[in-house]
Amino acid sequence: MAPTAVNGTSTGTSGREHEVVRQAPAPGEASGRTPHHPVDLEAARQSIRLALPEPGSKFSQDDEFCVVAQPDGSWGEFRFHDYDRIFQVPGLYEKIFYDVLGCDSPRFMVGLLDDALASSGVAASSLRVLDLGAGNGIMAEELAAVGVEHSVGVDILTEARDAALRDRPGLYADYRVADLTKLPAEDREVLAAHQLDTLTVVAALGFGDIPPLAFRTAYDLIAPDGWVVLTIKDAFLEATDTSGFGGMIGESIRSGALEVVRRERFQHRLATDRSPLLYEGIVARKRGPLAG
Structure with missing residues (x-):
């Protein structure tokens, strides 16, 4: 090897x-x-x-x-x-x-969101985005390209925030380093003050990077009827999933708490052996609390 x-x-x-x-x-x-x-x-x-x-x-x-x-x-x-x-x-x-490895998830998902916004008559400039698992800011860059003016990054890694500020300064109105499984009251207050109405979680769910509880905390910070943009490996949505996402997201979709407006299976990137890694891309509206 x-x-x-x-x-x-x-x-x-x-x-x-x-x-x-x-x-x-x-x-x-x-x-x-x-x-x-x-x-x-x-x-x-x-x-x-x-x-x-x-x-x-x-x-x-x-x-x-x-x-x-x-x-x-x-x-x-x-x-x-x-x-x-x-x-x-x-x-x-x-x-x-x-x-x-040809990753295309941020561009692809922002395209889905932009299409959904156009169909709903919503201006991208009106969104106030919580970018969960923000990393070094690539998602915020794609959002800015379609007119989003207010993005807030959250990541558990100080190195991620440092990289975003180093490589893509000025894209985030705020960037918090925080563990959303035990979000400090101060961070919760700061995030709530941004009046967030859109959650993006792209190429970050599963594999222990963002556990279900962290996703739920971020979701709860989003205003009712807000937008939820996520990608997840298709295996995590199967009935045999043990990560916790399959039940939480699947049940929320079935109950209508997550109203799907766009959903496509797409190639996230290539694996190191050149085989495609397929993800589910979902753009939804928050109509109620998550299941579970």
């Missing part, structure tokens, strides 16, 4: 190079707007050398990893869910998930 190069640099452990799946446009290019992040983020992104496991190797999504060239010439391993370490390296998150 020796790694192979993805961008023209061999690790010396294999003679086969791993082609880059898709070179994503620089954030902001597709819409023609000026990117919010410092221009050196793109330079950092392009300079990173990384390698994936051999194409025949297969890992569970929770165990995927890559190796990244270090300044001293060695190669360091990064598990994909070690977000604290990844966010500390400018451009590494984008390099792994967007340039190499």
